[in-house]
Amino acid sequence: MIPELGNFALILAALVALILGTLPLLGAHQNRMAWVAVARPATSALALLVTFSFACLAHAFVNNDFSVVYVAQHSNSLLPLEYRVAAVWGGHEGSLLLWMLMLTWWAFAVRMLSSQLPENMVARVLGTIGLVAFGFLLFILITSNPFDRLLPGAAEGRDLNPLLQDFGLIIHPPLLYMGYVGFSVAFAFAIAALLSGQLDAAWARWSRPWTTAAWCFLTLGIAMGSWWAYYELGWGGWWFWDPVENASFMPWLIGTALVHSLAVTEKRGSFKNWTVLLAISAFSLSLLGTFLVRSGVLTSVHAFATDPRRGIFILIFLVAVIGSSLALFAWRAPKVGLGGRFALISRESMLLTNNVLLVVACATVLLGTLYPLLIDALALGKISVGPPYFNAVFVPVMTPLLFLMGIGPFANWKQASIPEILRTVRWAFVAAIIVAIAVPLIYGNWSALTALGILLAAWIVFAGAINFVGRVQSTRAGQSFLSAALKQPRSFFGMHVAHLGIAVFVIGVTMVSSFQDEKDVKMAPGESVDVAGYHFTFNGVKAVEGPNYVAAQGDFDLSVNGKFMLKMTPEKRNYHSSQMPMTEAAIDAGFLRDVYVSLGEPIDRDKPEAEWAVRVYYKPFVDWIWGGCLLMACGGLLAMLDRRYRIKSRATSAINTQAGTQQA
Amino acid sequence: MNRYFWILGAFAALVLLLAVGLGLNPRDVPSPLVGKPAPAFNLNVLATPDKALGPKDMQGKVWLLNVWASWCVSCRAEHPVLVEFSKKVDVPLIGLNYKEVRGDGGFDMGKMAADEEKKLAFQRANKWLADHGDPYKLTVMDLDGRVGIDYGVYGVPETYVIDKAGVIRMKHTGPITPDILGKKIMPLLAELNK
Numbered sequence: 043m044i045p046e047l048g049n050f051a052l053i054l055a056a057l058v059a060l061i062l063g064t065l066p067l068l069g070a071h072q073n074r075m076a077w078v079a080v081a082r083p084a085t086s087a088l089a090l091l092v093t094f095s096f097a098c099l100a101h102a103f104v105n106n107d108f109s110v111v112y113v114a115q116h117s118n119s120l121l122p123l124e125y126r127v128a129a130v131w132g133g134h135e136g137s138l139l140l141w142m143l144m145l146t147w148w149a150f151a152v153r154m155l156s157s158q159l160p161e162n163m164v165a166r167v168l169g170t171i172g173l174v175a176f177g178f179l180l181f182i183l184i185t186s187n188p189f190d191r192l193l194p195g196a197a198e199g200r201d202l203n204p205l206l207q208d209f210g211l212i213i214h215p216p217l218l219y220m221g222y223v224g225f226s227v228a229f230a231f232a233i234a235a236l237l238s239g240q241l242d243a244a245w246a247r248w249s250r251p252w253t254t255a256a257w258c259f260l261t262l263g264i265a266m267g268s269w270w271a272y273y274e275l276g277w278g279g280w281w282f283w284d285p286v287e288n289a290s291f292m293p294w295l296i297g298t299a300l301v302h303s304l305a306v307t308e309k310r311g312s313f314k315n316w317t318v319l320l321a322i323s324a325f326s327l328s329l330l331g332t333f334l335v336r337s338g339v340l341t342s343v344h345a346f347a348t349d350p351r352r353g354i355f356i357l358i359f360l361v362a363v364i365g366s367s368l369a370l371f372a373w374r375a376p377k378v379g380l381g382g383r384f385a386l387i388s389r390e391s392m393l394l395t396n397n398v399l400l401v402v403a404c405a406t407v408l409l410g411t412l413y414p415l416l417i418d419a420l421a422l423g424k425i426s427v428g429p430p431y432f433n434a435v436f437v438p439v440m441t442p443l444l445f446l447m448g449i450g451p452f453a454n455w456k457q458a459s460i461p462e463i464l465r466t467v468r469w470a471f472v473a474a475i476i477v478a479i480a481v482p483l484i485y486g487n488w489s490a491l492t493a494l495g496i497l498l499a500a501w502i503v504f505a506g507a508i509n510f511v512g513r514v515q516s517t518r519a520g521q522s523f524l525s526a527a528l529k530q531p532r533s534f535f536g537m538h539v540a541h542l543g544i545a546v547f548v549i550g551v552t553m554v555s556s557f558q559d560e561k562d563v564k565m566a567p568g569e570s571v572d573v574a575g576y577h578f579t580f581n582g583v584k585a586v587e588g589p590n591y592v593a594a595q596g597d598f599d600l601s602v603n604g605k606f607m608l609k610m611t612p613e614k615r616n617y618h619s620s621q622m623p624m625t626e627a628a629i630d631a632g633f634l635r636d637v638y639v640s641l642g643e644p645i646d647r648d649k650p651e652a653e654w655a656v657r658v659y660y661k662p663f664v665d666w667i668w669g670g671c672l673l674m675a676c677g678g679l680l681a682m683l684d685r686r687y688r689i690k691s692r693a694t695s696a697i698n699t700q701a702g703t704q705q706a
Numbered sequence: 707m708n709r710y711f712w713i714l715g716a717f718a719a720l721v722l723l724l725a726v727g728l729g730l731n732p733r734d735v736p737s738p739l740v741g742k743p744a745p746a747f748n749l750n751v752l753a754t755p756d757k758a759l760g761p762k763d764m765q766g767k768v769w770l771l772n773v774w775a776s777w778c779v780s781c782r783a784e785h786p787v788l789v790e791f792s793k794k795v796d797v798p799l800i801g802l803n804y805k806e807v808r809g810d811g812g813f814d815m816g817k818m819a820a821d822e823e824k825k826l827a828f829q830r831a832n833k834w835l836a837d838h839g840d841p842y843k844l845t846v847m848d849l850d851g852r853v854g855i856d857y858g859v860y861g862v863p864e865t866y867v868i869d870k871a872g873v874i875r876m877k878h879t880g881p882i883t884p885d886i887l888g889k890k891i892m893p894l895l896a897e898l899n900k
Contacts, residue, residue: 114779192779198810200779319713337728353728361721368717372710412723419726618813 045110048098049189055091055146056179058084062172066165070238078165082153085168088175089150096143099188100130109195112136112188118201120590120618128212129202134336134352135188137215141332142178144216144223145171152227152252159248166234167227174226177359185352201590204617204624210270218263218290222328224256225293228300229325232318233367236374241314246307249321251682253304257297258678264290265671273629278560278638278659280667283432288411289331292404296324299400301678302393310455312381312390315371316397322371326364327404333360334411385457392450392458399443406435437491444498444548447541448505466512470504485557485662495552502545506538533684540677547670553663560660564645566653574660576637577601578610583641583650591617593626594650596641600630612641636661738858740877744771744868745856749846752803752831759800759846761872768898769798770891771866772842772882773854776834777810778862784881785838791887792841797895801845803831804854804862823849867891869898 062084069077099112103126108114116133117126131140149171156164182188231249235241267290272280281287300320307317337353384390410427417425448470452463478497482488510527513534518526559574567582581597593615600607610628617624627640642655739745748760772788774781792799806827807813815823827849835845848854857866867876876894878886 111779192782196779196782198777200777315710333724337724357721357724357728360724364717365714365721368714372714375710412720415727416723419723618810618815 044098044101045107045189045191048095048102049187051091051095051098052179052183052187052189055088055095056176056183058088058091059172059176059179062088063169063174063176064172065169066172067169067237070162070165070169073162075161078161081165081168081172084172085146085149085153088172089146092139092143092146096130096139099136099139100127103127103130106199107195108197108199109192110188111190111192114192114196114199116199116202118199118590121199121202121207122589124212125202125207129206131215132202132206132211135182135186137219138178138182138186138336139188140215141219141223142175142182144219145175145178145226148220148224148227149175152230156248162238163234163240163248166237167230170230170233171226174230174363177363181352181355181359185355201617204591204615205274207590207617208270208274210266210274214263214266214270216263217259217266221256221258221260221263221297222290222293222331224252224259225297225321225325225328227252228256228321229367232321233370236318236367236370239374239377241318241378243308243311246304246314246317247687250301250304250308251687253297253300253321253324254678254682257294257301258675258682260290260294260297261671261675261678264294265668265675268671269668272664273627275625278558278627278640278657278661280554280664283410283427283429285411286331286335288407289327289334292407292411293324293327293331295400295404295407296320296327299397299404300324302396302400306390306393307381310382310384310390312384313394313397314378314381315375318375318378319371320397322364322367326360326367329356329360329363332356382456384455387453387460388458389450389453389455392446392453395446396443396450399439399446403436403439403443406439407432410435437494441494441498444502444544447544448501451506451509451537451541467505467508470508471501473504474498474500482556485553487557489556492552492556495548495556499545499548499552502541502548506541506545510538531684531686533681533686536677536679536681536684538677539680540674543670543673543675543677545670546666546673550663550666550668550670554661554667557662558660558664560657562642562655562657564653565656567651571656571658573637573658575602576658576660577604578639578658580654580656583644583654586613588615591615591624594641594644596628596639596654596656598628598639600637610637610639612639614641614643631665633665634663636664739866739874742874743872744866744874745853747846747848747853747856749802749848749853752801752828752835752845752847755828759844761868764798764800764868765872766870767798768870768895769800769868771800771802771857771868773802773804773857773859773862773864775804775806775809775862776830777806780881781863782838784863784883785841787882787884787887788841789839792843795892795895797899798843799841801842802853802857803827803845803847804859805851806831806847806849808849808851809862865891867894867898 062081065077066081066084069075069080099110101107102110102113103117104123106113106117106119106126108117112133112135116136117129121129129136131137149168152167152171153164156167159167228249231245231252235245264287267287268280271282272278300317303313303317303320306313333353333356337356382390410431413427414425449463449467452458452466474497477500478493479488481496482492514523514527514530517529521529561571561573563571565571565580567580570577570579572578577600579599579601581599583594583596586593586595593613595611595613598610598612600610608630610630612628613626615624615626623643625640625642627638629639630637636659638659638661640657640659642657644650645653645655744761746760746762748758751757751759774784788799807818807823807830808815818826824847827847831845831847835842851859857864863881865878865882866874869875875898876890878891882891
């Protein structure tokens with residue numbers, strides 16, 4: 043009964059979404075306020091219905107209702123409760139429903155937090171989201187209904203893929219989807235602006251915090267996925283340039299460009315067309331990512347169930363959403379004014395360079411991701427594009443970007459002077475060079491690439507520090523440094539924290555790829571192995587039992603310089619429901635390094651008490667990779683909470699007149 | 707024509723590529739077993755547990771080997787197609803019941819004796835066929851999944867087409883749909899039986 047209610051709520055939601063996607067948009071166009079007024083209540087109703095539907099599916103999982111096909115395929119009565127809840131989004135149908143849930147929540151947030159926006163604008167934004175929601179609801183109802191019944195019901199479910207039975211599943215998809223779907227708000231604002239013809243600084247100001255919020259979620263979601271892969275797959279890798287990873291990385295790159303471009307549009311009224319195009323692109327890439335992942339056109343380690351019917355539906359949806367928004371853009375964009383002028387050297391030009399580099403980076407990822415498909419489509423064979431390509435093209439694009447990040451904050455709007463900037467930051471550069479030469483030498487293996495990574499990271503940190511201190515000093519006016527520093531706007535802190543995050547990330551990547559050490563050895567109980575000064579003694583393997591698996595648990599003593607530090611217990615798990623054994627690595631995480639042991643296979647299958655294949659890793663600074671991402675997201679959060687987004691019309695009207703005079 | 711239309715052109719090209727891509731199957735990587743002799747086995751027959759059957763008993767015939775288990779949800783989806791097939795087509799369909807007891811999550815294998823497992827497996831498989839119809843000429847029981855390993859089974863159901871010389875000619879992973887049966891399997895069977 044309850045699954046039918048969920049299904050019914052989903053159908054109702056589709057109808058409400060259709061109303062939301064038509065009446066308010068038409069109303070805003072023809073100035074019929076009664077139709078415009080539909081937007082807010084319809085948004086609330088949509089959010090309520092989808093939330094209810096989602097709760098129904100969760101109820102089926104929690105109560106092991108195996109007469110629902112989706113539940114029977116992705117759950118099992120032995121599955122612990124937290125995974126039964128997370129299993130709701132452990133498969134295709136449920137993850138689409140989660141996508142939908144997030145979309146309606148974002149729309150609801152816009153509805154609640156938009157009291158200062160003109161009603162017509164709100165109607166257009168919510169209406170656009172309504173149309174997207176309608177398309178997705180149709181997709182779910184027609185091709186991927188999670189409430190389909192299995193009659194008679196199965197006695198037992200097939201269980202969740204053991205790879206997914208992890209804390210990562212509980213938080214990675216929700217975070218990632220919040221990011222993906224969050225770009226729909228920036229997209230909806232862009233479409234609303236194009237429809238109304240009011241593409242001004244006020245528009246940029248309204249959509250900026252939403253974009254930043256989505257960007258923060260996406261950053262955290264990607265970082266979480268990377269961390270999950272690192273500890274769960276047992277290969278010690280943190281990024282594989284897999285199509286599904288790329289699908290999340292492309293919107294991130296464009297989203298990062300958008301966050302910066304919006305700053306220019308807000309402050310100077312420039313780059314309007316460009317900003318709108320980025321907003322459309324960011325969401326389009328989220329949809330493209332959904333297509334790539336869900337249609338099965340590319341092979342990936344993320345083995346999703348695929349169905350060509352679904353692929354065709356998403357493709358049609360893609361054409362409708364992206365095609366119509368690009369057509370709208372091509373039609374409206376030529377009429378949009380250019381905004382404030384700026385010199386060749388100015389903050390605008392630097393942010394433009396930042397944008398171009400990020401877009402180029404995204405294009406290279408897109409090319410690498412789609413290239414196998416292109417070759418296949420031209421019947422030239424089946425190939426895969428791997429890390430060597432991405433690493434080769436990514437470093438040259440990122441190097442100037444990271445370098446510019448150091449000087450960008452010093453450049454003035456409109457016109458800046460290079461000699462002046464260079465004078466201010468010269469000591470930062472000298473210090474960065476010293477660090478870049480010293481660090482690899484201390485670690486005992488100098489290479490140009492290592493030095494480059496450290497140089498860029500140190501440069502960002504030092505130049506950022508000079509910028510921060512300089513700005514505080516110039517606004518001090520007799521106060522103590524600390525109180526002047528605390529009075530800086532939150533968005534200024536946000537920028538520096540996010541940039542610091544990039545530096546921390548770069549350090550992590552550089553150090554781990556330059557100085558990691560690993561050994562792949564055969565070990566019998568009593569034997570030991572040394573990696574980077576860490577001494578591992580293998581004490582054998584014992585059988586342990588979990589709720590829905592049995593495992594061989596290795597027992598290792600880790601010691602340094604003859605001193606015992608801790609026991610490490612990696613596991614090889616056999617889930618009852620799956621033929622694939624799962625590796626649970628044992629990781630001793632630290633600020634400056636991780637030590638990582640993972641159990642391979644017994645050398646002789648019938649003698650698990652004898653020798654085992656064992657992999658041990660030493661990963662310096664690896665946690666800085668995710669720490670850096672966390673800092674970036676914190677920076678975004680700070681920027682989003684800046685006071686000026688909460689002050690009402692004052693700034694808006696001021697910017698409007700300013701932008702107006704600049705265009706004249 | 708305005709200068710922003712190139713964006714639409716680029717998007718159209720991308721859509722074209724994706725549309726072509728949908729018609730291709732990146733996972734259509736031929737199984738290494740296709741073109742090789744079907745790995746030998748000698749397993750107990752479900753209906754007559756004291757008798758055993760292997761690929762050599764099928765020499766001279768074109769036949770299908772279908773891997774199934776009662777715990778496999780997709781097998782249930784596939785089953786009506788197989789039942790229909792067995793009524794219409796005179797090609798022997800041999801079932802390979804794969805890890806009937808071990809594959810199911812609900813049993814603690816550490817506490818189950820071998821003959822107990824065997825008894826339970828036969829009981830469950832028989833009941834399942836009685837409930838849903840039996841399209842198989844015979845079903846053999848792969849209790850521990852060793853034969854499954856030889857055949858490279860990585861997802862149940864799977865189906866193999868084996869020719870008169872005992873060579874695997876096709877492997878299909880996942881449930882057989884009427885579409886796959888009509889467009890791929892039937893033409894191949896007709897050709898092999900010529």
